């Protein structure tokens with residue numbers, strides 16, 4: 001009762017701070033963070049966003065010759081860390097927050113990337129787009145080694161320079 005009497009004058013002074021959503025428009029400020037959007041043209045499939053995402057709302061999986069970057073908005077906490085981390089600025093934060101749906105598949109968004117396969121061991125290891133990006137940034141890199149997975153590249157380099165047997 002004492003607590004109530006203390007709060008009452010403060011509440012009267014402050015007035016109403018809540019709104020009758022959805023009957024009234026909510027206040028969406030400039031810095032409001034809603035669901036994210038991934039630009040498939042900019043994304044190179046590096047996976048940095050999946051490593052930084054705290055609740056693992058972004059994941060990467062390999063299916064045959066495709067790497068799939070998957071966004072599940074049902075897990076997203078709208079922290080924006082993925083957008084800050086993406087080196088390609090492929091992620092934008094929208095103001096979208098009304099995300100309820102009767103179909104769970106509406107909560108997923110995929111970006112698909114062609115993947116490179118190591119010609120020696122057959123392992124899939126990098127997206128073609130990311131590999132092309134590295135080649136364009138490091139022009140002196142021997143192109144034949146860029147086709148190999150990190151393990152085979154290391155073995156081949158050792159063989160070449162110090163003659164290590166297979």
Ligand code: SF4
Nearest residue numbers: 053076077079080082
């Ligand atoms: S906004 Fe945060 S929680 Fe949502 S996908 Fe990006 S990093 Fe993950």
Ligand code: SF4
Nearest residue numbers: 043044046047049086
């Ligand atoms: S960090 Fe950016 S470029 Fe890398 S996978 Fe995520 S969205 Fe794509």
